[in-house]
Amino acid sequence: MTEEPLTIVTTVADGVARIEWPAYVPASVVRREVAAALTAHARVEVLLDPRDETAQRVAAWAGMQREGTMRGVTVSGEPQDRLVYARLASDVPLEDPQSFRSLLNSFLPRKRAIGQMLVRDDQDRVLLCQLTYKKDWDLPGGVVELNESPRLAVSRELEEELGVEIPAGELLLTDWLPPWSGWDDAVCLVFDGGVQPADLAAELVLQPNEIRAAEFKTMAEVRELAADFTARRIESALARAHGRGAPYTESGRAHPEA
Template sequence: MTDQPLTTVMTVADGVARITWSPGEPVDVVRREVAAALMTHARVEALVDPDDVSGQRIATWSGMRREGIMRGLTIEGAASDRIVYARLASDLPLQEPEGFRAILNSFLPRKRAIGQMLMRDGDDRVLLCQLTYKQDWDLPGGVVEVNESPRQGVTRELEEELGLTIAAGELLLTDWLPPWSGWEDALCLVFDGGVHDASLPERMVREEREIRSVAFKTLDEVRELAADFTTRRIESALARAHGHGSPFSESGRF
């Protein structure tokens, strides 16, 4: 006798059910079981193998949102990763546009955004920060927070780390950063911070936990102090500030 696809629901904690299904189970069956479980539970979750593309599709179209990856679970005696999907009783119905968008938003790719500012003095030297958590120098700025615009993010970073209130000007460069040394890929947006008096670093209030020193540097000094990809980005942003080059680069290269 051929085994039939099977869906099971088990309570794993107070108000939490975990659903599993065998390969070949129709999506509508899993969706019905999720809905039924939510009649008596606040949350229904599923743990899906990252290599199980079909299982990920079933979890998604049965109304569960992707929440992240649980690493190193012991499954059948071996350490394995599992993608966590879940649906809450309070989640909006799939047939409502906002509910459907929330499902899509949970698994579509997301990019890290970094906001930086190109600030120069009258001799076209570039303001660089010597950071406490890495050896090479970099432009002022940092990672943009969730629901924060890149322009707001770089302005906030300057206020927090340098005690400066300078509005970000024109977007000079969007630089795509490929995956590197444990980091996933990201987009770095370099804004024009204008031209300032050479004494500006003396008036800054550094966040000493992150910034060792700040100084205007010539392009030759940038090449000595910054990582090669940072140097390329600065060169590209400088070119844009002088009306040359492309507004988009990949690791600083046009």
């Protein structure tokens, strides 16, 4: 009688092995088999059902980092999503504390950060940008890159898209943006760009792929040109610039208890 193997390791590409295991197999066995496979491969990976939390824990304790989601994998004739976990021969040894931190970092939640700047003129109008990729106007700024300071990110965005150097001042507002129209949720940080000369808008050098126009607008004009949640965020940030209002909002709205 042939004993059923506890794990199945298959070479799927040059230097790449794919491992599978039944639900009853403990993490210690998978960890041992992954280590053995790495003696002959540079990479060992596994594709897991997103609903199978037990298998995900086993993969993590076996030292495999979560890399993302492979969409539309054919399983039993049907397209299904699969989580990709993998360990490389070059990864830090499991007994090193950095390895544990890297494992956690691979699957703990990550939230997108957006940096924006509130720039005003002496009439308390707000610098607003007409973007090429959506109809609504918005504050200048953009997505914070991986491992980039949000404060530096917003100044970088202004320099790249408007050709102006304005150091980011005080953090005026933290605004949480719920999931919307294909986007995951995000946190928007609005920094103070201070009061600038009214003729600044005429001197801006616009990045044509991103910005159609940039002009100082009154709050009444902001409400006409911007999405409602953007207008609420700008109004909240403007209030903060004048020492009023809450420092934290959700979709531009302060918490009722704030």
